[in-house]
Amino acid sequence: MAEKRVLIVSYSYSHQTRNLLKSLIKGLEDEEVLLTWERVSPLQDLRFPIGTIFSTVVMMLKTFFRKRYPIMPLNPSVFQQWDLIILAGPTWSYNPSGPILSLLDRDGKNLIAGQSVLPFISCRGYWRVHFWGLRSLLKKCGARIICAPIVFSHPTPEPWRTIGVFLKLAGKDPEVGASWFCKFYPKYGHSRKQMELAYDIGKKLGHDIMAGKKPSKLKFQTPISSQEDY
Numbered sequence: 475m476a477e478k479r480v481l482i483v484s485y486s487y488s489h490q491t492r493n494l495l496k497s498l499i500k501g502l503e504d505e506e507v508l509l510t511w512e513r514v515s516p517l518q519d520l521r522f523p524i525g526t527i528f529s530t531v532v533m534m535l536k537t538f539f540r541k542r543y544p545i546m547p548l549n550p551s552v553f554q555q556w557d558l559i560i561l562a563g564p565t566w567s568y569n570p571s572g573p574i575l576s577l578l579d580r581d582g583k584n585l586i587a588g589q590s591v592l593p594f595i596s597c598r599g600y601w602r603v604h605f606w607g608l609r610s611l612l613k614k615c616g617a618r619i620i621c622a623p624i625v626f627s628h629p630t631p632e633p634w635r636t637i638g639v640f641l642k643l644a645g646k647d648p649e650v651g652a653s654w655f656c657k658f659y660p661k662y663g664h665s666r667k668q669m670e671l672a673y674d675i676g677k678k679l680g681h682d683i684m685a686g687k688k689p690s691k692l693k694f695q696t697p698i699s700s701q702e703d704y
């Protein structure tokens with residue numbers, strides 16, 4: 475079977491995207507796809523959690539206006555032709571994250587022009603505006619095919635996940651301890667079952683790629699979220 479090479483370019487602030495990708499990659503590799511994983515690193519380390527309610531509100535406001543977070547240079551070897559590029563990262567205030575915006579500003583054309591790109595999103599629950607904005611940026615960079623995204627939302631029901639994510643970012647650890655809130659918010663981020671799902675998606679994606687399926691035909695059920703899976 476002909477070799478298939480996939481590049482994953484990702485940013486992850488609180489390790490949710492990263493953990494999902496580890497499972498996805500295992501599934502892809504089990505199907506013999508050759509993987510290169512490039513992690514985007516901000517020039518200035520972004521500490522998680524943000525730490526205070528005030529600085530969390532400030533960061534949310536800045537990221538709402540698409541603040542860029544400058545990044546380190548990418549490994550020069552990523553600038554080549556791939557069978558597929560997976561661009562992965564979290565939603566920040568209805569937008570792609572600041573490091574991914576910086577990546578697209580600086581390297582987008584060189585990295586993405588003429589390539590097939592599959593967006594991969596980890597979010598609390600609101601990803602559509604992020605995806606629409608990302609799709610338009612990818613088009614400007616000259617992406618040849620932009621696949622339907624793979625999306626993982628936090629599985630905790632509202633309003634707890636919104637309050638929980640905010641408190642977590644502000645450094646409050648809302649899921650720890652014996653408070654009444656923990657009953658409604660048992661965990662920050664994605665569940666173990668979603669990690670297993672990411673593996674299954676990786677296997678299916680790997681199988682489709684190895685079988686020569688066109689990237690435009692790659693489709694996954696989104697958003698991938700369930701409220702019973704802790």
Ligand SMILES: Cc1cc2nc3c(=O)[nH]c(=O)nc-3n(C[C@H](O)[C@H](O)[C@H](O)COP(=O)(O)O)c2cc1C
Nearest residue numbers: 486487488489490491564565567568597598599600
């Ligand atoms: C500054 C900031 C803004 C966020 N805004 C949103 C948002 O608008 N919609 C959403 O669903 N999640 C939002 N989130 C939550 C993250 O998308 C979510 O926690 C994601 O799983 C984090 O992935 P990561 O750990 O890979 O960074 C925001 C997180 C941060 C830090």
